[in-house]
Amino acid sequence: MILVNTETIPGKTIVEVKGLVQGNTIRAKHVGRDIAAGLKNLVGGELKGYTELLTESRRQAVERMMAQAQELGANGIVNVRFTTSAVTQGAAELYAYGTAVVVE
Amino acid sequence: MDMLIIQIIIPIVFLVGAYLIGTLLLERRHLNSLNIRESQCRDMGITNQRNVTRPESVEKAFYVSGEAVIATDYFKSFVAGLRNLIGGEVKTYETLMARARREATLRMLGQARQAGAREVWNVRYETSNIRNAGRQHKGTSVEVFAFGTAVIRKQT
Numbered sequence: 001m002i003l004v005n006t007e008t009i010p011g012k013t014i015v016e017v018k019g020l021v022q023g024n025t026i027r028a029k030h031v032g033r034d035i036a037a038g039l040k041n042l043v044g045g046e047l048k049g050y051t052e053l054l055t056e057s058r059r060q061a062v063e064r065m066m067a068q069a070q071e072l073g074a075n076g077i078v079n080v081r082f083t084t085s086a087v088t089q090g091a092a093e094l095y096a097y098g099t100a101v102v103v104e
Numbered sequence: 105m106d107m108l109i110i111q112i113i114i115p116i117v118f119l120v121g122a123y124l125i126g127t128l129l130l131e132r133r134h135l136n137s138l139n140i141r142e143s144q145c146r147d148m149g150i151t152n153q154r155n156v157t158r159p160e161s162v163e164k165a166f167y168v169s170g171e172a173v174i175a176t177d178y179f180k181s182f183v184a185g186l187r188n189l190i191g192g193e194v195k196t197y198e199t200l201m202a203r204a205r206r207e208a209t210l211r212m213l214g215q216a217r218q219a220g221a222r223e224v225w226n227v228r229y230e231t232s233n234i235r236n237a238g239r240q241h242k243g244t245s246v247e248v249f250a251f252g253t254a255v256i257r258k259q260t
Contacts, residue, residue: 003167004253006154006226011162037175037245042118044126044177044200045134046207047245051173054247058169080167082249084232092232 001066002076002103009076009103018072018100023064027057028091054094058082061096074100118178126177131199138206145213149223156225156255163258168224169251170211174204176244204248205229216254227252 002009029037033049040047061082069077080098156162176184180196187194208229216224230249 002165004165004226005167005228005251006156006165006253008155008159010156010159010165010225010253010255012165040175041181041245042122042126042178043130044122044175044180045130047173047175050245050247051171054171054173054249058171058249080251081228082230082251084230084247084249086232 001069001074003062003066003080003098004076004078005080005098007079009078009101012076012103014076014078014101014103016102018069018074018102020097021065021068021072021074021077021100022095022097023061023066023068024093024095025057025060025064026091026093027053029053054084054092057092057094058096061094065096065098069098069100072100074102076101076103119182122178122180122182127179127196130177131203134203134207135199138203138210141210142206145210145217147222148213148217150209150213150227150252151223151225152227152252154226156253161257161260162255164221164256165253166219166221167251168212168215168219168221168254169249170208170213170215171247171249172204172207172211173245173247174200174207176200181244201231201246201248204246205231205250208248208250212250212252216252219254219256221254221256223255223257224252225255 037047077098078101083095085093183196184194228251232247233244
């Protein structure tokens with residue numbers, strides 16, 4: 001499966017468009033991390049726990065999107081986009097979407 | 105007297121501490137490390153153009169991403185809180201956003217570089233405010249997510 005966020009896959013031709021595919025995940029942080037982040041807000045700096053969590057969640061959203069594309073018989077996804085939204089306090093939704101295509 | 109200590113002296117200690125550790129020490133260190141790593145990546149092409157030039161010479165194209173969550177420090181939140189009274193440019197948060205964005209970009213470039221690519225096309229940024237958005241003096245954290253398409257050219 002080839003993933004790109006350009007409209008075409010450079011060096012390959014799209015022979016069939018299978019349609020929109022998407023994947024999402026909503027993750028909450030556990031309290032321990034929240035407390036650690038609260039302390040970190042005193043001195044500033046990177047919140048490594050959150051970065052890891054978001055990276056992992058985004059990967060999961062992408063995997064769900066890829067699974068959907070595979071079901072459609074596609075071998076690539078073009079024009080991949082992401083959005084993030086805060087659903088409730090302490091939880092974030094990560095959403096990935098793109099167009100499933102068959103390339104050769 | 106006890107009230108005075110709790111309400112005035114403790115916040116002042118926090119402010120000075122946060123300024124010394126957060127803004128002077130940690131931020132400066134982070135900016136230095138960003139400068140160094142950016143100069144190491146100077147041989148890489150990065151653009152937000154959608155169409156890859158010379159598509160026939162592309163060997164492989166794939167998705168790369170990088171993200172960073174950066175927290176404000178107590179001092180920055182306090183200054184921003186004061187700024188909210190009179191309005192205007194919030195300089196302390198500008199450096200914060202810039203740091204998060206540069207860090208995310210560097211991580212994305214690192215991913216591309218590791219896979220052997222020297223170009224990243226169609227770069228997009230997503231920014232979100234996580235944790236305590238809008239609550240004053242509680243501090244906020246910003247997340248910056250950068251993604252794009254890395255391209256490896258055919259050897260000629």
